[in-house]
Structures are given as structure tokens and as C-alpha cells.
Amino acid sequence: MKSIFLFLFLSPLSIILLTSPVSSHAASDNSLIGNKPPAFSLPDVNGRHHNLSEWRNKFIILNFWATWCAPCKKEIPLFNEFQEAYSDEIQFIGIAIDNAKDVSKFTKIIPINYPNLIGGLESTGLVREYGNKAGTLPYTIFITKHGKIISIASGEITRRFLEKILEKHL
Numbered sequence: 766m767k768s769i770f771l772f773l774f775l776s777p778l779s780i781i782l783l784t785s786p787v788s789s790h791a792a793s794d795n796s797l798i799g800n801k802p803p804a805f806s807l808p809d810v811n812g813r814h815h816n817l818s819e820w821r822n823k824f825i826i827l828n829f830w831a832t833w834c835a836p837c838k839k840e841i842p843l844f845n846e847f848q849e850a851y852s853d854e855i856q857f858i859g860i861a862i863d864n865a866k867d868v869s870k871f872t873k874i875i876p877i878n879y880p881n882l883i884g885g886l887e888s889t890g891l892v893r894e895y896g897n898k899a900g901t902l903p904y905t906i907f908i909t910k911h912g913k914i915i916s917i918a919s920g921e922i923t924r925r926f927l928e929k930i931l932e933k934h935l
Contacts, residue, residue, distance in 0.1 A: 828905045
């Protein structure tokens, strides 16, 4: 009976954590700061696999997101704007916790001008490797062009936060 009560009590909280913007941009796992990011190979919506190393020598903003996540949707226009303005220096990369069909449908409504990889539900292990123990979305990792993680943010990224990161590291 206790486990059912805990499940019922924690379920709404879990939904809130997954869909609410977080005002703090503190790292979920500070031990990753200064280290190389975990490697991965994931497909895009067309099935072509990509590795993080494809974008070496650029400042990488790796964003875990989902089509059903309201704060994730809110970030996309900002990410599109910065990707266009700084395309020579930075590379946004989305990792969708969705299937290719849903992402393809979503991008017809809300266009995305940077690579989006399909992680599916299986990528929850990858997002944990990147320090997201709570499973919150959006979840964003900032990686220098030298391949070191410099910041991790749980929750919606604001213009001000993004500007500060780029001013300091570009």
C-alpha cells in the first residue's frame, strides 16, 4: 500500500519536473564539468547516423528535448536565431526523446534550423550519462570547441543565459 501511495504522490511531481521551466541553470552533475562529453551515435529523421565528433572545432550546444515538452518548444525559436547568427562558431544539436515520425511532424509546424537526432525513449540512458539523473527536459549541455563540457542547464534556456555563456566562451 505504501508503494502505491508513493507512486501516486510522486507521479504528478514527475510530470511537473518534466514539463516545467526551471529558473536555475545549475549543473545536475558538476563532475562532468571540464570533462569530455560521452560519445554517441544517433540517427536523424532520415535514419542517417551522426556522432558528436562531426561538429568538433565548434562550440556545441547539445539540447535534449521532446515534442510534448512546453519549455522545449519555447526554446526552439531562440536556438534557431542563435544558430543562424553564429553559424560559423556554434552548433546547436537537438536530441529528441521521441520517434522520427513525431519529430518530422513537429518540425513541419515549428521549423528547426539545426541538426536534430532521434534518441527515442532509449536515449534516457544517454541523458543520464550527461548528468540528468532526474530526467528533466529540456536539458542542455555546453561543450567548447576543444571538446570540454563547461556548463549544464536543466530547464528552459533564456536569452540572457545563452548570451552570457557565448560572451564568455566564444
